[in-house]
Amino acid sequence: MWYVITDGPLKILKSNTVVAVTEGASQMVHKHRSEWTGEDKKKVNLDNVAKNILHKTLDKNTFSKIKMCYTAKEICEKLIQIYDGNEQAKENKLSAMQKFENLKMKAGETLNEFDECFSSLVNELAALGKEYGNREIAVKVMRALPRD
Structure with missing residues (x-):
């Protein structure tokens, strides 16, 4: 078969x-x-x-x-x-995943600006086939926010 x-x-x-x-x-x-x-x-x-x-x-x-x-x-x-995707898709996915892992809220950035950037990145990853659960997203947001 x-x-x-x-x-x-x-x-x-x-x-x-x-x-x-x-x-x-x-x-x-x-x-x-x-x-x-x-x-x-x-x-x-x-x-x-x-x-x-x-x-x-x-x-x-x-x-x-x-x-x-x-x-x-x-x-x-x-x-x-x-x-699997083609090589370009793999590179895009890896790049987006690295951006996601390294994402931090910048000094002077508003919460709305950060949310827009974060949502855009999560949507980009979803389009590339990488989806995160609500818990993973919540943990990432908490770690990305400034401590002060």
């Missing part, structure tokens, strides 16, 4: 007997559904089985991000993009 995820849905083909055979290899064409055997039907259904397995393993939040994907391969590629 893994090849359905890596290569996409299987295509049911047959030899094209109408076209002349060249160099010993016959040209393949799609087999009409009325010609499918029981084995062909099982092969075609493998993509549905793979999609079903992937759907059952995802939480509601992740499912909402992949629900528009048509094939198991598209789902897998989207999940890789979401959780």
Whole structure:
């Protein structure tokens, strides 16, 4: 079944007997559904089985991000993009996480200005796939505020 995820849905083909055979290899064409055997039907259904397995393993939040994907391969590629991302996304996420860890309220900065900066950073991280719980956010805000 893994090849359905890596290569996409299987295509049911047959030899094209109408076209002349060249160099010993016959040209393949799609087999009409009325010609499918029981084995062909099982092969075609493998993509549905793979999609079903992937759907059952995802939480509601992740499912909402992949629900528009048509094939198991598209789902897998989207999940890789979401959780791994490309190199630029990884760098952006790391940079934003470092900003988050090092964030401190500056001298002379108002609470509204700090809140705006903090919220923007939390939203940027969420867009990059890194989300913090309410407790983590509250602890970070408390540590970022000045002690005096």
